[in-house]
Amino acid sequence: MFGAMICVRYFAALRERLGREGDQLEARGELSAQELWRLAVGESWPEQIMVAVNQRLVSPQSCVQDGDEVAFFPPMTGG
Amino acid sequence: MFGAMICVRYFAALRERLGREGDQLEARGELSAQELWRLAVGESWPEQIMVAVNQRLVSPQSCVQDGDEVAFFPPMTGG
Amino acid sequence: MIHTGLRPGRYAACPEVAAFEAALEPGSWGACALFTGAMRGAHAVERMELEHYPGMTERQLQELAEEAVQRYDIQHVLLLHRVGTVLPGETIVLVASWSAHRAAAFQACRYMLETLKTSVTFWKKEYTPAGARWVPPPRSGVAA
Amino acid sequence: MIHTGLRPGRYAACPEVAAFEAALEPGSWGACALFTGAMRGAHAVERMELEHYPGMTERQLQELAEEAVQRYDIQHVLLLHRVGTVLPGETIVLVASWSAHRAAAFQACRYMLETLKTSVTFWKKEYTPAGARWVPPPRSGVAA
DSSP states (O other): OTTOOEEEEEOHHHHHHHTSSEEEEOOOSOEEHHHHHHHHHOSOOOTTOEEEETTEEEOTTSEEOTTOEEEEEOOOOOO | OTTOOEEEEEOHHHHHHHTSSEEEEOOOSOEEHHHHHHHHHOSOOOTTOEEEETTEEEOTTSEEOTTOEEEEEOOOOOO | OEEEEEESSOOOHHHHHHHHHHTSOTTSOSEEEEEEEEOOOOTTOOEEEEEEOTTHHHHHHHHHHHHHHHHSSOOEEEEEEEOEEEOTTOEEEEEEEEESSHHHHHHHHHHHHHHHHHHSSEEEEEEETTEEEEOOOOOTTOOO | OEEEEEESSOOOHHHHHHHHHHTSOTTSOSEEEEEEEEOOOOTTOOEEEEEEOTTHHHHHHHHHHHHHHHHSSOOEEEEEEEOEEEOTTOEEEEEEEEESOHHHHHHHHHHHHHHHHHHSSEEEEEEETTEEEEOOOOOTTOOO
16 A cells, blocks of 8 residues: 555543654554554553554554554543 | 231232231230131141231241231232 | 332333432432333233232332442432333333442342342232233343 | 444433433333443542544444343443533433343443443543543442
8 A cells, every 4th residue: 555654543641641643654564553652652662551453452462554543542431 | 905906918819819808816825927827818828928017027937916917928029 | 318109100210310310419429320120012911910018018118228228338219119000111110229339339229129029019910811910929130 | 222322512311211212112121221420529520521532432332232232131222421521410421221131131231331431442531620630440340
C-alpha cells in the first residue's frame, strides 16, 4: 500500500501527558505494537498501557503494519 | 384467657380442598401445630404443608395455645 | 429509605422507581440493581390470581427489606408485589436496592427476590381455557 | 432485541427502559434484571468528563450485548452509556437484560456491567475545586 502510514492515537491521561492526539509513522517492515510505541513516543514500554489495532484490543506483541490505526491508552474506567 | 379459642386459617389450594377458610378450636392444654392440624382437619400431617403461628412461620412441632392464630398453607409461590 | 407494598391493581415499574428515586438524596448512591418479574404470555394462561395472607404478607415484605439493609451494604429498598388478578405481560414483582457498591446492590436484590419466591406468603393460581391450577413451588433459578 | 448507545446528554433511566420494553412482544419475557450506575455526589467532585474512542466504543458495546445474548439464556439487551460532561446524580450507565429465567437475567446483567468497567474504551476524569484527576481503574465490586 504505497504511501500508507500507521495512524497512532492516544487517549485520556496518555493523550494529556504527551500533549497530542496522535502521530503518523511509517512501519518499514515488521513491527510490534510495543516497538511502534518506542518509535512514536520515545519511551520504553510502560506497564499499564493498553493497545488497540484497528479498534480491536490486542497484546503489545501484536504486529502492526502500514495502513493500521494503532491506539494506546490507559486502563479503561467505564461503567 | 377464658373463652379464647385457637383461630385456624387455611390458604390457597388447601383452603379450596377443605372447602373452608378456617376453624375455631379449643386447645385444652399443650398442643403442637401438627396435633392441631389432626384435630382440625382430621388427617395425618401432610409433607408439604407449612404453618404460621400469629403470622410468623414456625415448625410443625411448635406449641400453640388458646388465643393463637394458626395458619396452614402450601409452599409459597410468590415473586 | 425502605418502601414495601402490595398492589391490588396493575402498576408500571418505571414510574414507581422514578418516584422512589426522586425522594432519595441526589448523588447519595452510585449503584441500583433492579429486578422486575412479569407474567409471561406462554402456555395459554389467560390470567393469574395472586392470593396472600393479609397482614402477614405485608409484614414479611417489610421485614425482608429491613433484613436486606442489615445484611448487605445497601441504603435503600423498593419492594412491590402484585396481589389479585394479573394478566399476561403485567408486572408481578419489583425488587430494587440502592447502594454505593454494585456488588452489594446486586446481591441484596437477588437475595430479596429468592426469599420472596419461597418464604413470603403468596400463592399463584393460573387460569387457562382448559381449567385452573395452583402453580407448583419454583425450582431455583427458573422465573415463575 | 438489542439496543446499545452512547449518550452525549443526560438521560433518565426509566423512560429509556419503558420505551425499550414497549417494543418487546408483551408476555415474551418473565424476568428483567437492570443496573443503573449514577455519579455520586461525594468527595467534592463537581463534574466528570467521560472520554471514549469514537467508533471503537460503540462497536464494543454492541459486541458485548451480542456476546451476552450468546453466552446467557437472555433474549433482549439494553445497554446505554454516557459520554461527555456528567454531573452528580446523573445516570452514567444502564445495563438491562430480559429473559425467561431470573438467574440468566441477573448473570448477564452483571457480566455486561463488569466487562464494561474494564474492557470497553471509556475513561473518567473528575473535576474538583482543588483540580482534576483521572479516575483509577476500578477494584472489583466497588461502584465507580
